[in-house]
Amino acid sequence: MSLFEQMGIVYALLGAAIAVLFAGAGSALGVGIAGQAAAGVVSEDPSKFAQVLILQLLPGTQGLYGLLVGFITLSKIGILGGGLADVSVQNGLLILAACLPIGIVGLISGRSQGKTAAASIGIVAKKPDQFVKAMLFPAMVETYAILALLISFLAVNGVQL
């Protein structure tokens, strides 16, 4: 058996890494952007801390979705339980492909959601009573991360080893 034929599990692990890595990076960017805006508001009015903290947290979910897909992948290929599964090259690449949606969409949507959350923090700064509406704008962006999560999850789940 040549080295290339044994690469299946490596591809699969690469998939898990991509899911966690990119989605996590997206969330980190998003939460960072929103956090800067939140810090600005709190420096003016500390009583808005709880509200802006919630808004800052909203772009954090992409990282969780990436973790979810990564976890499912790891347990599927047996890295978590000990005893590696026998993953063919084809299956490894399938899993890698399945992990791409949440990785890439997580990265981009996390960053965009962070920007939207920063703008929403501006709403809270000026009109605190419109908090619920402010919260809804970042949630719109998250929809697409959820769709990507679904496809990644269903695809990883569906690959028969």
Add this chain to the structure above:
Amino acid sequence: MAVLQMQRVSICAMKKNRKAVLERIQSLGLMEISDILEGDAGFAHMDTANARASFEKAAAQADRALELLDVYAPEKKSLFASLEGKALIDAKVMGEMASKRDALQRTASRIQALDKQIAEKRAEILKLENGIESLVPWMELDIPMNLTQTKTAAVILGTMSGVGAVDDVYQVLAQDAPDIEKVDVTLISAGKDMACLVVCCMKQDAEAVEGVLRTHGFARPSQVWPKSPAEVKEDLLGEIERHKEEMETARQEIVSLAEHRRDLRIVADYYRVRADKYQVLGTLPQSERTFFISGYVPARQVGRLEEALKIYDCVIDVEELKEDEEAPVLLKNSKFASSGEGILESFGLPHKGEIDPTTIMTVFYVFLFGMMLSDAAYGAIMAAACGWALLKFPRMGEGMRKSLQLFFWCGLSTLVWGVLFGGYFGDVVNVVSRTFFGHEVSIPALWFVPLEDPMKLLMYSLGIGIVHLFVGFGIKGYMSLRDKKYMDFVCDTLLWYFLLIGLLLMLIPSSIFASIAGTTIVFPPALNFLAKALAIVGAVGILLMSGRANKNFALRIALGLYDLYNISGWLSDLLSYSRLLALGLATGVIAQVINQMASMFGSGVIGAILFIVVFVFGHAVNMAINMLGAYVHTNRLQYVEFFGKFYEGGGRAFAPFKENTKYTSIKEEL
């Protein structure tokens, strides 16, 4: 489930009862003042601007004093202080405080004056400290700083840059003023950028010497004292000490005034209520002997208002609202449904002619929230925490109570869904039994485990979505029927139902559906035919009827085509419900990750302790994040998908003339 019917109530009463009547209306809080007699000749308006302004100022002063008390003598508050709500006081106590209001106002201004005094002292101390700072380089000087001459000699004090030793100065003088001989230079201190010097010379040479030194950067000190620097420092320190003592006295006086905190709160509210009253008083049309007041009152409360005003000589006129009048909106719902009113208000109250969707929305809200969070333990914690807070703090604010009630129900719903899906802190039962007791035990799901069959749950999620959307669309149809717009009902609602149901029935036996659901469903041929017929009737109907307001036939068909395009809107709305599955999975899988991490430390005592630490922290974070997610996304499904089908909102909330207090609420006299 209703928007309360409003009636216009107009009252005409004797002027002598003016204040009594107004106060009665204010304490009942049933009427939104809205005058109809604007600009009517023959009526005068009382100018209350001054009285109102002085009450508002007094209220603001008391508020400010209370803020200062919080700074200087903070109250011990429990973590849940924000849930406690306003303190309940008797109307009698309010009256007592009102009679003491002048004294209390003096207390308030005294607190403010003391604060100002403290601020001034603080500035003064800062100034003195700066003075001491500037004296430091001169400390070695043992003569008064303002000494300029002795009997025959001149004394020049000053600073100079670029001087390291006395010789530097002598050198400069020898160079530029070689004929002056009798000069004595003493270096007091030499810093990095400048040195402090005392230069003594004969009186007649003073000007020349200083002139020369000046060209080399010599300058006299900006501030001089009639004492030696060491003595001056002593004095300044003494002064600072005195200021500090005075500050402390002032601070203690403020702290001693903190006992008036409660009274100040009451009197602040008293002024606030009075300011409101005078504001209304200023808008009332008044004739020589009488005055008029008019506004909206909920129809079912009119009797109570009439009863309360009976004792005064007045005429009360009740009439239905005019056709074009946009009445303020007040909702009336059952105890369960009213918990969702806050969610509805955030979107917008129903505008004229719309029905109040709170009850239906609340039912779906609780249902969808539970499905998204779907962990029995999280649900139980949520319901228990909200229930505890509701019982413990019965006087919390209205909005807060409604939210907590809603989350109590959502918690129960989460509990039920968790039991159905077999989630108890994720899979903690399995993990604990496996790690610590050696054999795995699990609580079986009552229905099925989503992780094992996600496609099944996806189907159910979309199914629930269809029900949710159809109910919303149905409400639109109901409103058309209620308004007797039968044509609208048939064209805008019924035809769409035909089309959508037809398409759904066509989809179910198809191979796409079979591959998703995993089973093939075969309909009898008649049903298949019916599905096609419904879809075609619906589509053709929409094509022809959507643009029915237009006479131009081509335009009408074009509008119909455009309306048919909405089918993609329905599709995206429907797919949006896949978040029910995704968020449920997120809760469950992350909980499993936490359990797995917690169990990595083995089964010993240390393992158990670390397990508990990781478990508590991890699940607290997971629960918080997923509750936030469930809340946000349930709101989205209600606002965008559900309300998008029938509801616009934009009504104006009923804002009755009442006792708008900040700290206290006044007990109704019986």
